[in-house]
Amino acid sequence: MQNYFSIPNAAIFDHELIDSGHKAIVDAMNEIVKAFNDDPGSECLPLLRRLDDAMRSHFAEEEAIMETVNYYDVVVHKDQHQDILGKLNKIIESYIAGDSNCVEQVHNLFHIAVTDLMQADLPLKSFLEGIGYIQKQNREPVS
């Protein structure tokens, strides 16, 4: 399957729970884009709901880690999670209402999810590395 979205190297934590959560989100997004591309009229509601589940699970797990380690920016980071869930919910509602702009909205949301959300996770990653919760990586920068 062609992947439309992927996790930037910098956003890989080398932490099983966080990385698998991000993968589940990106996998769900790729499936939705593929479904819309194959057939704009295809039944995407179960896929959208699966994405919602994947996001909620990951956010809950990530927030539990943030609480455990007393992450300094936990309130703002939780707000960002809520914000994207709200946007996804609006898309699900407009999809149910038969809004034909759904494909575009999905693309916009995914752009936000991959850029902003992953960006928001980067300071968390640095923090977790700083306290030794995860190993600092020596990855080659992606060109």
Ligand SMILES: [Fe+2]
């Ligand atoms: Fe996050």
Ligand SMILES: [Fe+2]
């Ligand atoms: Fe995350």
